[in-house]
Amino acid sequence: MSPPLDAFDRKLLMEIQRDAQTPQAELGARVNLSTAAVNRRLRRLAEDGVIERYTAVVAPDKVDHPLTIVVNVEVESEQIDQLDAMKRSFERCPQIQQCYYVTGEWDFVLILAVRNMDQYNALTRELFFANNNVKRFKTLVSMSRVKVGLEVPVEPGE
């Protein structure tokens, strides 16, 4: 189906993760390919789902969402349909940037961007208190976003 990534693909992925606006000609110069070849590869990487999407990263504090909050959630029941319903409610909530279903002491880890504590408290009621499949949750308020990104390491290899 999708051929394995070669060294060119990997370099391109590293570059466009750092800056998706780099012109294809510039990318070509960096990896030693013609712009046409770069163009073809990028299109293929997108078609194959290696590149999921292109996005602008917005500074939360500049758009009045200065508060980052991490929430651990434990559920009552791990029945599939219960879990699915919960996942959907998390997906739908715009303030939830990320939701991971995890093993261990907790079942979900959420990352939220909110306007203030009032908004978080309101969400807390909607998402957790109103949901009787939530056994307990723990709030960790972020004082500093030390590193924030979605970059995946792409080794030069092969």
Add this chain to the structure above:
Amino acid sequence: MSPPLDAFDRKLLMEIQRDAQTPQAELGARVNLSTAAVNRRLRRLAEDGVIERYTAVVAPDKVDHPLTIVVNVEVESEQIDQLDAMKRSFERCPQIQQCYYVTGEWDFVLILAVRNMDQYNALTRELFFANNNVKRFKTLVSMSRVKVGLEVPVEPGE
């Protein structure tokens, strides 16, 4: 310095968070603005740091990093220089996508993308066991990435 965002800015930000490749002409059609106006606004938003950067989101499993791991870390000492050193070591580690310094039971929350458990164990040694300012850490392995993004809600308001 930077004038507050108006309704046009907000709509544009929503759009380009969803798809940063949307042509400015198309954006203009959606928000009811000429392409030139869109162009000026996007440039200004970037200059003002509202748009931090443009990036391609890569599927971790397609580049051999199928494992997402959340780690909670508690430190021994919260002395500034100790903390700074720790933050820098987290920033430098390419497998660490995100690092939040938080209040509460834990001091740091990390999100990692790794190739496999062996790689995680190795990182664990470098980052935690080799650092005597790490009191303890807890690993939460993600079984499913329910929602992953950095989108910040930008209300239509103003």
Add this chain to the structure above:
DNA sequence: TCTGAAAATGGACCTTT
């Protein structure tokens, strides 16, 4: 807001392996 130049993208076509 409109117009036009410059830049970037992406297809056609030919060549190499």
Add this chain to the structure above:
DNA sequence: AAAGGTCCATTTTCAGA
């Protein structure tokens, strides 16, 4: 066949009037 390169048309960006 699969992938690269060159060339060219189209699209997009972006500045000046």
